[in-house]
Amino acid sequence: MPVDAAAGVRQMTFGQKKDQVMRFRRHLGIAFGAVVWLLLTAAPRNAFAVPQYARRYHLKCYACHTIPPVLNEQGYMFQRLGHHLPASLDPNSEIERIIDLVRKEPEWRLTNNASMAVSDFNFSAQRSTVQGQAPSSTSAIQVGSWNAYFGGWIPNTQFFYYSEFDIVTNGQTNPNMPNAHIGYVGGNAKSSWYATVGREHLQVTDGTRAAEVYSLLPSAPLIFENQGPTNFVLDQSPVAAEAGYTWASSRYRDIFGVNVKVTNGDHADGSEILTSDSSKNSKDVWADADWWYAPESGISFVTYQGQKNQIQNSGLANQFTYYGRIRREGAFANYMIGRDKVDVLAGYLHGNDDWEDPVTGAPGSYLSNGYFAEINYYILRGFALAGRYDRLRQDVTSGIHPTNLEQWQTGVEKALTPEGNIVGRLAVGNFHGIDPVAFTYSANRTYEADIQFNF
Amino acid sequence: MKQHWFLSSLALAALAVVSVFAAQAAPPWHHGAAKSTLNVSTYPPNIQHGFRVFAGKCSECHALSLSLNVSRSEAGWTQEVRRMQDMASSHIDDREAGEIAKFLAYYDTHQPDEQNGADSAAGVPSGRDLFDKLSCSACHSIAGAGNTSFPLDGIGSRRTASELKKQILSPVAGSAMPATTASQTEIDSLISYLVTLKSR
Numbered sequence: 080m081p082v083d084a085a086a087g088v089r090q091m092t093f094g095q096k097k098d099q100v101m102r103f104r105r106h107l108g109i110a111f112g113a114v115v116w117l118l119l120t121a122a123p124r125n126a127f128a129v130p131q132y133a134r135r136y137h138l139k140c141y142a143c144h145t146i147p148p149v150l151n152e153q154g155y156m157f158q159r160l161g162h163h164l165p166a167s168l169d170p171n172s173e174i175e176r177i178i179d180l181v182r183k184e185p186e187w188r189l190t191n192n193a194s195m196a197v198s199d200f201n202f203s204a205q206r207s208t209v210q211g212q213a214p215s216s217t218s219a220i221q222v223g224s225w226n227a228y229f230g231g232w233i234p235n236t237q238f239f240y241y242s243e244f245d246i247v248t249n250g251q252t253n254p255n256m257p258n259a260h261i262g263y264v265g266g267n268a269k270s271s272w273y274a275t276v277g278r279e280h281l282q283v284t285d286g287t288r289a290a291e292v293y294s295l296l297p298s299a300p301l302i303f304e305n306q307g308p309t310n311f312v313l314d315q316s317p318v319a320a321e322a323g324y325t326w327a328s329s330r331y332r333d334i335f336g337v338n339v340k341v342t343n344g345d346h347a348d349g350s351e352i353l354t355s356d357s358s359k360n361s362k363d364v365w366a367d368a369d370w371w372y373a374p375e376s377g378i379s380f381v382t383y384q385g386q387k388n389q390i391q392n393s394g395l396a397n398q399f400t401y402y403g404r405i406r407r408e409g410a411f412a413n414y415m416i417g418r419d420k421v422d423v424l425a426g427y428l429h430g431n432d433d434w435e436d437p438v439t440g441a442p443g444s445y446l447s448n449g450y451f452a453e454i455n456y457y458i459l460r461g462f463a464l465a466g467r468y469d470r471l472r473q474d475v476t477s478g479i480h481p482t483n484l485e486q487w488q489t490g491v492e493k494a495l496t497p498e499g500n501i502v503g504r505l506a507v508g509n510f511h512g513i514d515p516v517a518f519t520y521s522a523n524r525t526y527e528a529d530i531q532f533n534f
Numbered sequence: 535m536k537q538h539w540f541l542s543s544l545a546l547a548a549l550a551v552v553s554v555f556a557a558q559a560a561p562p563w564h565h566g567a568a569k570s571t572l573n574v575s576t577y578p579p580n581i582q583h584g585f586r587v588f589a590g591k592c593s594e595c596h597a598l599s600l601s602l603n604v605s606r607s608e609a610g611w612t613q614e615v616r617r618m619q620d621m622a623s624s625h626i627d628d629r630e631a632g633e634i635a636k637f638l639a640y641y642d643t644h645q646p647d648e649q650n651g652a653d654s655a656a657g658v659p660s661g662r663d664l665f666d667k668l669s670c671s672a673c674h675s676i677a678g679a680g681n682t683s684f685p686l687d688g689i690g691s692r693r694t695a696s697e698l699k700k701q702i703l704s705p706v707a708g709s710a711m712p713a714t715t716a717s718q719t720e721i722d723s724l725i726s727y728l729v730t731l732k733s734r
Binding site: 167 | 620
């Protein structure tokens, strides 16, 4: 009865230290009020600058995003055409070749290729409960993230490049470069292909809307971010070689895309191959297929297959290593209804990994089934309400099984400039569940307010 | 704990100041919030309605001034709006497209004088000046001015904006015409001028 047990633990732990909770709530109220005021009054009329691509074409962020950083269909095409604006696909006019798109590009300028400050200031307050420990409350106001991007095309050629330099991540100053790749795009506006090599995200924005790691809510679906007991997580950036093909029908009624990536993976223990010893073989393959079947609505299928060394009981006398297989298969879909006002999204990801018991060394498996359902309601352009429910059911051989992790989040997001490059957000989230290996129950409630600057 | 909240408020205030300052300077293409300066109250009711559809739909991906600062014939606008309709992530249906094209064509022929040639607001010379500046006149003429071996009179009736763009950016291989080195904004300005040259 894992669910009942969990409820019991929650009751016990949340009942303690009432007055501390009250004080916490009052402070929370003040901070929330301050941030709401900020969002309502600081809304500037014109932004001073926008990131590189918008700057390049004098476009607003909405040309390619529903609300940054969530990409729309045009943003998806822009990416797949090697950072060139998709041409209008009028059935009566000639189809432009990629080189025509390249020739139409404005002059190459540094300012049209670099975006210096994509940063997020946030206030967050969290109350967490872990089984066997006193509940704790924390709050912080911080620069949540600060990234710089350099992306564009090599003038008069069909080569493009993209790199991301992260200065601050999750409030920690930790400079690193999760993305740095170069690619070539061929074909024409209707039927194109590309190939890239370099360091790139395994998953981010490869796919239709529901398969994007980016969301209107502060955290991505559990199934992208959660690390299974084999230390594998979809949201990682290995070194890869990738190729993809895209076909669009007239007027973009349908778009089909396929992608295959071969990566060197990350080590099973989570460390990166580039920065640590690479004697372990961690090659893996990612493939996905996307179909946008109506403006802004689509479906994506993904599969990931890899095999890597997994160290158990690291550093202990009974340390052992096995070479386990990791598999993920998923389907993601979204549908926009009500004249592009309401977006209904859902995703499913199945995991099936080899697993060896850390105590007995007995072979077994780690099975997982993750789901999410999300609704985004775009009240006005650049102003949306969002809510999501996530559930991850995990089943490890020899564990108490199955166990569940659950999360819900709800929030409101509003662009504060006409271009859409400054975005404010308020969100509340709740997470609880049982760790499938340690069997501990934990819960936390998060309040978040952030303001994101894109320059 | 107290000190912590004091610091938080300070940081919030700093944030507010930063965002307000960030708002001060307007980008060059954002000159004159077109919507507020445009007075359509004297326009016929159906055109006023067309303006509202235009203001809602055509501001999604770029500023309205991008459309208001170029000049097209009614057929030219129908085609331009159609092109916008045929872009990915465009949400304009045929009825709206018709209303928008009507409004833009009406606006083009009824705008007050000082709004004519608004391109110069962005620092780009007018299309006619560019015809000379970019040495097109070395081989072509307009209304008899320039080299009359290849007159471009009436070119707006023979060629669409995108055909012109193609010709200027990548002339037919082996022809005498050189590919231009002009900037994107200059080319756009030149083309919006060329499309107005209708045959009589």
